[in-house]
Amino acid sequence: MATYCEILFPLPVFQTFLYRLPDELAARVRVGSRVVAPLGSRKLSGYVLEIKELSQEPEFRVKEIAACPEDQPDLPGIILQFALELSARSLTAPGLFLEMAEPPAAREKPRVKLAITEKGLKELLSGRLKGRRGQILSLLADRQLSPVYIKRKLKVREINSYLRSLSQEGLVEVREKAGKKKPLKITPAPVFRQLALPVRPEGLPESGHRLLQKLESGEGGSCLLTGSQERRLEFLQKIIEYAAQHHGFTLVLVPEIQRLEKWQPLLQSLSGRAVVWHSQLTDSLRRHNWNQIFSGRARIVLGTRSALFLPFQPLSLLVVDEEQDDLYYQADGPAFEAREAARIRAGLEKSLLIYTSDCPRVSQFYHHRQAGSLLDLGREEVCYRVDYYHQDLGRLLKKELKEEIKHRLEKEEQLLFLVNRKGYAGYLFCSACGFVARCEQCRIAMSLQKKNGELTCSYCGHTREAPADCPVCGGKLRPGRVRGSQYLREQLQEIFPGKKVEVLEEGAGEKDSEKIVRRVKSGKGQLVIGTEYALRRLSEGRFSMLFLVNPESSLNLPDFQAGERTLATIYKALEMVKNEDSSRVVAVTAGPEPELVIQALSRNYQGFWEKEIEYRRLLNYPPFSCLVEIGLDSRSLRTSGRWSRLLLEQLRLDFPELELIGPRISRKKWRREKREVRLMVRLPSEEKAGNLLASLKKFRQHRPATRLWVRVWP
Numbered sequence: 001m002a003t004y005c006e007i008l009f010p011l012p013v014f015q016t017f018l019y020r021l022p023d024e025l026a027a028r029v030r031v032g033s034r035v036v037a038p039l040g041s042r043k044l045s046g047y048v049l050e051i052k053e054l055s056q057e058p059e060f061r062v063k064e065i066a067a068c069p070e071d072q073p074d075l076p077g078i079i080l081q082f083a084l085e086l087s088a089r090s091l092t093a094p095g096l097f098l099e100m101a102e103p104p105a106a107r108e109k110p111r112v113k114l115a116i117t118e119k120g121l122k123e124l125l126s127g128r129l130k131g132r133r134g135q136i137l138s139l140l141a142d143r144q145l146s147p148v149y150i151k152r153k154l155k156v157r158e159i160n161s162y163l164r165s166l167s168q169e170g171l172v173e174v175r176e177k178a179g180k181k182k183p184l185k186i187t188p189a190p191v192f193r194q195l196a197l198p199v200r201p202e203g204l205p206e207s208g209h210r211l212l213q214k215l216e217s218g219e220g221g222s223c224l225l226t227g228s229q230e231r232r233l234e235f236l237q238k239i240i241e242y243a244a245q246h247h248g249f250t251l252v253l254v255p256e257i258q259r260l261e262k263w264q265p266l267l268q269s270l271s272g273r274a275v276v277w278h279s280q281l282t283d284s285l286r287r288h289n290w291n292q293i294f295s296g297r298a299r300i301v302l303g304t305r306s307a308l309f310l311p312f313q314p315l316s317l318l319v320v321d322e323e324q325d326d327l328y329y330q331a332d333g334p335a336f337e338a339r340e341a342a343r344i345r346a347g348l349e350k351s352l353l354i355y356t357s358d359c360p361r362v363s364q365f366y367h368h369r370q371a372g373s374l375l376d377l378g379r380e381e382v383c384y385r386v387d388y389y390h391q392d393l394g395r396l397l398k399k400e401l402k403e404e405i406k407h408r409l410e411k412e413e414q415l416l417f418l419v420n421r422k423g424y425a426g427y428l429f430c431s432a433c434g435f436v437a438r439c440e441q442c443r444i445a446m447s448l449q450k451k452n453g454e455l456t457c458s459y460c461g462h463t464r465e466a467p468a469d470c471p472v473c474g475g476k477l478r479p480g481r482v483r484g485s486q487y488l489r490e491q492l493q494e495i496f497p498g499k500k501v502e503v504l505e506e507g508a509g510e511k512d513s514e515k516i517v518r519r520v521k522s523g524k525g526q527l528v529i530g531t532e533y534a535l536r537r538l539s540e541g542r543f544s545m546l547f548l549v550n551p552e553s554s555l556n557l558p559d560f561q562a563g564e565r566t567l568a569t570i571y572k573a574l575e576m577v578k579n580e581d582s583s584r585v586v587a588v589t590a591g592p593e594p595e596l597v598i599q600a601l602s603r604n605y606q607g608f609w610e611k612e613i614e615y616r617r618l619l620n621y622p623p624f625s626c627l628v629e630i631g632l633d634s635r636s637l638r639t640s641g642r643w644s645r646l647l648l649e650q651l652r653l654d655f656p657e658l659e660l661i662g663p664r665i666s667r668k669k670w671r672r673e674k675r676e677v678r679l680m681v682r683l684p685s686e687e688k689a690g691n692l693l694a695s696l697k698k699f700r701q702h703r704p705a706t707r708l709w710v711r712v713w714p
Helices: 077-090 094-100 118-126 131-140 147-154 159-168 206-217 229-246 257-270 283-294 305-309 338-349 362-371 393-398 402-410 485-495 510-522 551-556 562-574 595-601 605-619 637-654 686-701
Strands: 002-008 017-020 034-039 042-054 111-116 172-177 221-226 249-253 274-277 300-303 315-321 352-356 374-376 385-389 415-418 428-430 447-449 454-456 463-465 477-479 501-504 527-530 545-549 584-588 626-633 659-667 675-683 707-713
Touching: 002 034, 002 094, 017 034, 042 094, 077 094, 077 305, 077 338, 077 686, 077 707, 094 305, 111 118, 111 131, 111 147, 118 131, 131 147, 131 159, 131 172, 147 159, 159 172, 206 229, 206 352, 206 374, 221 229, 221 362, 229 249, 229 257, 229 315, 229 352, 249 305, 257 274, 257 300, 274 283, 300 305, 305 338, 315 338, 338 352, 362 374, 362 605, 393 402, 393 485, 402 415, 402 545, 485 501, 485 527, 501 510, 545 562, 551 562, 551 595, 562 595, 562 605, 584 595, 595 605, 626 637, 626 686, 637 659, 637 675, 637 686, 675 686, 686 707
Parallel strands: 221 352, 221 374, 249 300, 249 315, 274 300, 315 352, 385 584, 415 527, 415 545, 501 527, 545 584
Antiparallel strands: 002 017, 002 042, 034 042, 111 172, 428 477, 447 454, 454 463, 626 675, 626 707, 659 675
16 A cells, blocks of 8 residues: 555646655655655646545556755645635635745745856957956956856946846856755644633724624634725724734735735734735845744734635635725736635634725615624715716816815915826817727727827727827817826816926826835826826825816726726725815816715715616616626637637536527737636526536536636625
8 A cells, every 4th residue: 555645736737646655755755845846847836735545556657756845934734725725615726825825935936156268268358348348257267256246246237138148158158056044944823822811902883892702712714894995994993903912813905916906004002923925025024024924923814815825724714905906906917806716714723704895886885784794884074075067177276176176286276186087088070970999909989199100009008190080081080088198188288387287197107106105195196187096106186186087988898897986986086185174075077967976075985886786686686596607718709709609608508597698709908818708607506617617627627728718796
């Protein structure tokens, strides 16, 4: 009888691989251990998913495990189960999730060193090389050096171009050395034991004490916390500090790194007991925070989606902040829904799960209201004034509001103009025949960029020169009424000469955006134009006047969530305004203001929800049904189309009760050169959706060259 292991590799495959466990490694290898095993012509690191004894030798040849690194910790069984369940829900290979749980030391990159060759030494001694090339070879004559050292020593910015040239001529060669960093030491976290009766925090409402009872009992469960941001933060800080002091770990999830800024008061008050975890941490800080967590010194972790895979235990409290934010869905890399992943891990560890938002998703609000797990903390009184205008924005700025804006600029106040279009105009059209310039690939209206005279597709990125005349009737093409950020900037510069207008929108580049944000924070940027992209980077309560330009236009998008997304955008925009009597919000609409815009500006979420839930009930949208979006792509559109037809045939046979919407061809936003086939499936219950996902997984396993992803709206 021999011992074998089922190993899961960090590869885009769902299968495990069987290996023989050598006798010399039997005492060290356990379920969750990280091992090195041969796969084809290479050796890869993977995790042991199962250890079993076989009385008979397999009919096929089985290789042996090559090594088991001693400095790598074993993954807990709950993390393995978490990866498997999340894989079944998202159709992403579980090994890719386990890779995200690896400690920082497990993925150290080799150090690159440069060495001079014999040919390079001869050239250097001949004296023919001058300038930077000669200086680089002179440094390499004595010893091997890294490109970073040479760059700093010679103060050369374009060091890579010099090194590439020298390498192509055979004067230097690149050598790699394994990193010699100290192995990551991990001390097991202490067992949390309550030695005395816990003292509950003061000032909590009755609903807060009920949460603490769930936390103390270890029965788990979830709730939805609503209310103004200030009240939610104050409430959560008391719950988090109590949980960290008397129970296990606490994990606070935020949709993006910029949202960690509002949690800075908590980090400062806990100094050393709380750490952050996200993709932009330096290697040294990542290693430091990892050691802080697994030594038990830091019991509170604030981070983005990747923090869900940190293998600490026990997890007693999990908070999903701003749960309505769609950035919790990760489309590139290992695709998964972080809100769903939080529910899975909290269920496995019997953790208390708190969703928090000022304008939660309609389905989330419905489910928690039905379950009696909705906690509303209320909102502060709104002090700023709200006005509506139904006229051209340019005329409004030049006449009715010109003096007020000028007066605010003289008082060094800041004003924000929120637009939902980039470029000069949302589209280019012919007034004679009604022709609209559209993208040949996506068939949506292209935005006009006045600066370079181009038309740009905001979806796939395709650009072409803007025609002067209509290709149908020969008439003159004119910009549409939906004006963009470039048009507004032109108007403001004309009306208020000498005042710099900052434009913060997607596509400007990360460095340029950071410079604009710094100027706005310093108060130098008084007139700020931004799209929804700007709302994620500007700090709250900075502006004394807010302009919402055509906020109703997003209601016409072909999306059943258009209403709740429009509401969330307006709520986020209102956070930018100072809640003072002198502040003002101006909504500029093309016609009579829609009821949803009025409800959003008055922060009447209950009124919006009651209307929206009836609309979804009538049209059988979630939460009264379950929608599953399926995306399928491969190396060619023809292959994707053929496999999508096979998939549709299989779905119709296995699930005759489902309703198909689609398929349609679209382009990926993050990979503009590739296309994919998408379709939407409507099912009567979430249980049926689980069966559908199992069927899709089998379809994916038989076609490994195809990327199949899903997104579920329960």
